Amino acid sequence: MSADTLSPVAMLCLAILFNGERTGYEIKKESLEGRHRWFVDASYGSIYPALARLAHGELVTVREEVQSGRPSRKVYSITATGRATLLDSLAQPAGPDVYRSRFLLLSTFAPRLPRHVIEEAINERKAGLRYEIASIRAAMADADRDGDPHCEALEWAAAYGENCLGAHLEFLETHGDRLIAMAQTDIADAAE
Amino acid sequence: MSADTLSPVAMLCLAILFNGERTGYEIKKESLEGRHRWFVDASYGSIYPALARLAHGELVTVREEVQSGRPSRKVYSITATGRATLLDSLAQPAGPDVYRSRFLLLSTFAPRLPRHVIEEAINERKAGLRYEIASIRAAMADADRDGDPHCEALEWAAAYGENCLGAHLEFLETHGDRLIAMAQTDIADAAE
DNA sequence: TGATCCATGTAAGCCGTTACATGATTGG
DNA sequence: CCAATCATGTAACGGCTTACATGGATCA
DSSP, X not given: OOOSOOOHHHHHHHHHHTTSOEEHHHHHHHHHHSTTTTTOOOOHHHHHHHHHHHHHTTSEEEEEEOOSSSOOEEEEEXXXXXXXXXXXXXXXXXXXXXXXXXXXXXXHTGGGSBHHHHHHHHHHHHHHHHHHHHHHHHHHHHHHHHTOTTHHHHHHHHHXXXXXXXXXXXXXXXXXXXXXXXXXXXXXXXXX | OOOSOOOHHHHHHHHHHTTSOBOHHHHHHHHHHSTTTTTOOOOHXXXXXXXXHHHHTTSEXXXXXXXXXXXXXXXXXXXXXXXXXXXXXXXXXXXOOEEEOHHHHHHHTGGGSBHHHHHHHHHHHHHHHHHHXXXXXXXXXXXXXXXXXXXXXXXXXXXXXXXXXXXXXXXXHHHHHHHHHHSBOOSSOOOO
């Protein structure tokens, strides 16, 4: 039906607009904080042009709201065609999920690196994981409050995230010390 | 010490060359199959130029081997500077690991999509995870055979991978059916 | 008073992928 | 005989990030 494939950023915009109208600014924020963080990260430089293209293709409509004291905002809404196109695009087979880990590269070089480097890397990673798990819970609380109709599916995805991130965290908590033990002891720790 | 930061592809090349000399062709293969798959994916179009730049900066040396009947190969070896630069670059703080999942986006739309789409997505994902877990084990077997000096750290990273990918797989095996149940029953399944 | 939020957009540039060019050898 | 493997490289194109441009309102 729809021949042209959507770019990842376009899919992100449509997915967010599926839940209600938003401005480009709001989409950017939601893509960083909300439940779509797992998909792609996008900046203004990719969102605004994508939104313009979507409007041109009539997958979304725009309404300009002039505000007093604030810059006027362009509120985008998804159209029926937009919904259909997103769903269609989602149904298309896609490449596998991507996990790219600089941390794992670092870990394989642990025996060659000073201990504090490994320790810091593990601590940062743990902190990052804890933050992500916390924000999944926060996003779920938001969805509950909004009485979101997709709630079931959302909860499933959240549980998936919590489960998997939890596994990462638990591994680090249980086995992190072993990696630290492999690293070089910091003899003279004064160097830059 | 080394001011200029290494590009991800350059780090990948140096990391692979750390274990011994390789050609660009071999690096490409190893980046897809070997234990560095978790870091970045690189194509010839990025590896060859990166190698040339590294040679220019004397982080690697080249030796050209003319072969009879085959195209001549350029064998790259890492230099002492190269090793130091990689280790230095690795010790530098870096952004968090990245997980980008089209599958999770799809899952949040399960109630709006035909059941077979969700079923196929889950099956593909399971197959992908099983394949990745299998290749971790294969890579470890290789490392054991090679008597790799980093073996401990390698085993740690492999265990990390197995643990986390295992968590993904187990979640899908336990809760996949619930997501499928949320999807639209395929009434008329004949359509393209 | 200075940072941060709101709000939209453009332009330059980087980094990387895809596709192309070339070509002998080996295996099914 | 056709496909894949080995092997190196370039050129074009694409997509996304960064930085810039603009500017009032609010908050500390």
